[in-house]
Amino acid sequence: MPGGRRQRVSVVTLAVADVARAREFYRAWGWIPHSDGGDVVFFQGNGLVIGLYESAAFAADQGRPGATLGFGGVALAQNYPTEVQVDERYRAALAAGATILKPPARAEWGGYSGYFADLDGHVWELAVNPFWDLAEDGSITMPDDAVGA
Amino acid sequence: MPGGRRQRVSVVTLAVADVARAREFYRAWGWIPHSDGGDVVFFQGNGLVIGLYESAAFAADQGRPGATLGFGGVALAQNYPTEVQVDERYRAALAAGATILKPPARAEWGGYSGYFADLDGHVWELAVNPFWDLAEDGSITMPDDAVGA
Numbered sequence: 001m002p003g004g005r006r007q008r009v010s011v012v013t014l015a016v017a018d019v020a021r022a023r024e025f026y027r028a029w030g031w032i033p034h035s036d037g038g039d040v041v042f043f044q045g046n047g048l049v050i051g052l053y054e055s056a057a058f059a060a061d062q063g064r065p066g067a068t069l070g071f072g073g074v075a076l077a078q079n080y081p082t083e084v085q086v087d088e089r090y091r092a093a094l095a096a097g098a099t100i101l102k103p104p105a106r107a108e109w110g111g112y113s114g115y116f117a118d119l120d121g122h123v124w125e126l127a128v129n130p131f132w133d134l135a136e137d138g139s140i141t142m143p144d145d146a147v148g149a
Numbered sequence: 150m151p152g153g154r155r156q157r158v159s160v161v162t163l164a165v166a167d168v169a170r171a172r173e174f175y176r177a178w179g180w181i182p183h184s185d186g187g188d189v190v191f192f193q194g195n196g197l198v199i200g201l202y203e204s205a206a207f208a209a210d211q212g213r214p215g216a217t218l219g220f221g222g223v224a225l226a227q228n229y230p231t232e233v234q235v236d237e238r239y240r241a242a243l244a245a246g247a248t249i250l251k252p253p254a255r256a257e258w259g260g261y262s263g264y265f266a267d268l269d270g271h272v273w274e275l276a277v278n279p280f281w282d283l284a285e286d287g288s289i290t291m292p293d294d295a296v297g298a
Contacts, residue, residue, distance in 0.1 A: 006179045006238075007194045008287025009161055011226035011274070030155040034291050045156045047196045047288030049281070055222070062224065062264045062272060063251025070219020073204070074271065075211065077160035089155075102212025115211045122223065123211060125160070132198070138157025139196030142183050 009048055012076065013040075015055040015069045016120045022052045025119050028096035029089075046137040055120075071121035079127050079134050083112045086126045090114050093124070158197055161225065162189075164204040164218045165269045171201045174268050177245035178238075195286040204269075220270035228276050228283050232261045235275045239263050242273070 016022035023033060023041045034042045034049075039057055043050045059067040080086050086104050093116050094100065104114030104126060112128040133141045165171035172182060172190045183191045183198075188206055192199045208216040229235050235253050242265050243249065253263030253275060261277040282290045 007181070007192045007199065008227050009158075009194055009197060009199065009225050010228035010276075010283070010287050010289045012158055012161065013224045013226065013274075015222040032156070042291060043156045044291050045158055047284070047286075047290075048158060049289050049291060050156065050158065058224070059221075061251075062221070062274075067221065069222035070270075071222040072208075072211070072216065073164040073218035073220040073269070074223040074225075075162045075207070076158050076223075077162065078157050079159035102210075120222070121219075125162075125211075127159075134159070135196070137196075138159050140159045140198050141196075142191060142193050142198060 011049045011051060012045075013051040013053050013058065014118075014120070014122050015058045015071075016052050017055060019052050019054050022119060025096050025098075026052070029093050029098075046135075046139045072117075072123055075115070075123040075125050077125040077127055078138060079129055079132070079140060081128070081134060083128055086112055086114060086128055090116065090126050093118075093126075098124075160198045160200060161194075162200040162202050162207065163267075163269070163271050164207045164220075165201050166204060168201050168203050171268060174245050174247075175201070178242050178247075195284075195288045221266075221272055224264070224272040224274050226274040226276055227287060228278055228281070228289060230277070230283060232277055235261055235263060235277055239265065239275050242267075242275075247273075 019041055031043050034044045039054050041052045055069055059069055090104050098116040098118055101115035101117055107113045113125055115125050117123055180192050183193045188203050190201045204218055208218055239253050247265040247267055250264035250266055256262045262274055264274050266272055
């Protein structure tokens with residue numbers, strides 16, 4: 001297909017009230033910024049880039065200056081091989097200033113999952129999903145026989 | 150580091166008012182669902198999974214039943230090698246029912262970018278970024294000397 005895989009996410013950009021404050025939260029959570037300077041901070045992820053962008057500038061860049069951007073309707077998940085790693089990364093997020101939404105617990109679908117909100121209200125899920133193949137870098141490949149698991 | 154790369158996104162989950170309607174939008178845009186059935190639809194992306202989840206159930210799963218989830222504070226970008234491909238995929242999104250936010254145009258940062266909203270208000274950017282390495286599957290690797298470009 002032209003342009004390669006149609007089901008793709010190259011960049012996830014998060015609207016934030018204060019780029020420096022948001023950068024410090026993610027740095028405190030263990031992330032390493034790729035570039036500083038300007039009004040966007042980028043992090044190199046597992047084949048995608050995660051960006052932090054000041055909300056008003058981001059709304060303008062989206063073609064709707066003055067718009068109020070909402071939060072919570074998108075959740076970004078980080079999957080880990082073990083519940084211990086989920087717990088450790090969850091505690092690290094709280095130590096960095098995150099807000100508890102749902103502490104990590106066994107989920108009825110057979111995995112292990114917790115949610116927190118970052119300083120701006122962006123929702124992160126930390127999870128173990130025993131039904132999906134997880135690479136060392138956090139990438140996921142669903143088995144062909146997955147049935148919504 | 151334990152658990153591999155800390156800067157990771159394994160799954161992006163989008164809250165939607167009507168899972169069947171949202172599924173049809175993405176199918177019409179050329180995506181192939183990985184699994185059907187249940188209250189979530191999954192798509193296999195470039196090392197990550199994209200899920201559609203009914204809003205009320207998603208809010209409950211996030212540990213805040215009854216919460217109203219917001220939209221627009223996160224944008225997901227698909228990068229392509231050429232402006233022609235951005236234009237083609239943008240037109241395909243409009244044909245599938247997307248709403249124009251900002252038609253594709255040259256951006257002051259040196260790339261080419263357009264934004265649209267899906268049926269629920271989720272923001273997608275389609276872009277060419279000549280400063281970043283783009284793989285066939287849409288994955289991006291930032292060069293070491295990138296300076297916020």
